[in-house]
Amino acid sequence: MNNSSSRGNLITILSIDGGGVRGIIPGVMLAYLESQLQELDGEDARIADYFDVIAGTSTGGLVTTMLTAPDVNNRPLYSAKDIVPFYLEHCPKIFPQPTGLFAGLISTLKGFIGPKYDGNYIRSLTRDILGELRLHQTLTNVVLPSFDIKKLQPVIFSSYTQAPQNSEMDGLLSDICISTSAAPTALPPHYFENQGHTFNLIDGGIAANNPTLVAISEVIREFSEDNGGGDKMDLGRVLVVSLGTGARKNEEKYDAKRASEWGVVGWLYVNPSPLLQAYNQSSGDMVDFHNAVVFNALHSQHNYLRIQDETLVGDMVNMDLATTENLENCVKVGEELLNKPVSRMNCRTGIYEPVENGGTNMDSLKKFAKLLSEERKLRLSNSC
Secondary structure, eight states, X not given: OOHHHHTSSOEEEEEEOOOXXXXXXXXXXXXXXXHHHHHHHOTTOOGGGTOSEEEEOTHHHHHHHHHHSBOTTSSBSSOGGGHHHHHXXXXXXXXXXXXXXXXXXXXXXXXXXXXXXXXXXXHHHHHHHHTTOBGGGSSSXXXXXXXXTTTTEEEEEESSTTSXXXXXXXXXXXXXXXXXXXXXXXXXXXXXXXXXEEEEEEOTHHHHSSTHHHHHHHHHHHHHHHTTXXXXXXXXXXXXXXXOOOOBOSSOOOOHHHHTTOOHHHHHHSSSOHHHHHHHHHHHHHHHHHHHXXXXXXXXXXXXXXXXXXXXXXXXXXXXXXXXXXXXXXXXXXXXXXXXXXXXXXXXXXXXXXXXXXXXXXXXXXXXXXXXXXXXXXXXXXXX
């Protein structure tokens, strides 16, 4: 484990799902969490000061990098309150929307012959912002999943010992961000070289759209290596905040009768793609199911907070619908989600249920902010 966590009582993890423009939703959650930390510890408090590891996939990887990449004063380039304005400004340029009478047809045809978007804007944007910053320079540990289509295997960019300075995994943060967000059919794959090693990467959602389990695994591996395989890690010490980007479960759009008529086009190009939606949702839910079972078994379910909205409707589920209306709707979803009851997956049914006397997500984030603040103060006192 890194030095800071070894001086405290908790191992703190933040995880942010993939979801394109819906990254606005966890952005709202993070802005609120950071505001609570600032109330406790002062206006200079930042998310990166409180978590041992921050994991993000796709859009979550972009948010993770925003929160952890250093500026010239070795402080985060962005505060959490900057995330939503950043998305409102740049998403329409990353995902430019076709206009005119045949806009829908044009968008569909692009999907048939190549990526819907050329990716030039996001490449230019990330390179301009991040410059020559590399993975080992992040202000806290980060875990950023991607997938190598040449080797057909996940590639996990982790700033633990997998990426010591000058190693092949210590890539430019810009290359890693472009890679983890290169969603198939939407954006082109990303090729880059580092230390003689070549990468042919696509969106991390193929491997882990919900990267919480990957982050926990990295923590366990690092602890095991630091202790030479001796002491066992106490998973009851792990505190996790896992933020989703929304899903559509309550609006029943597909059924077996309709799907029985689909071929390749139906499964991939009914808008939004049923296959990609099912894959991303199922992989994310399986991670949450696993975590719910483990934390319940350890009687530490109070240390695991999953915030997810499963009531998205209509076109809101599209990860690339960057219209002004849809982006503003994402902000509203995030704001409303703060006031919804904190929910937890029922390990037997897989259904999210409100926690009895659990209060709202806002209440839970306040509680977690207090825990994070107390943990940081303990570490600071122990380091003196």
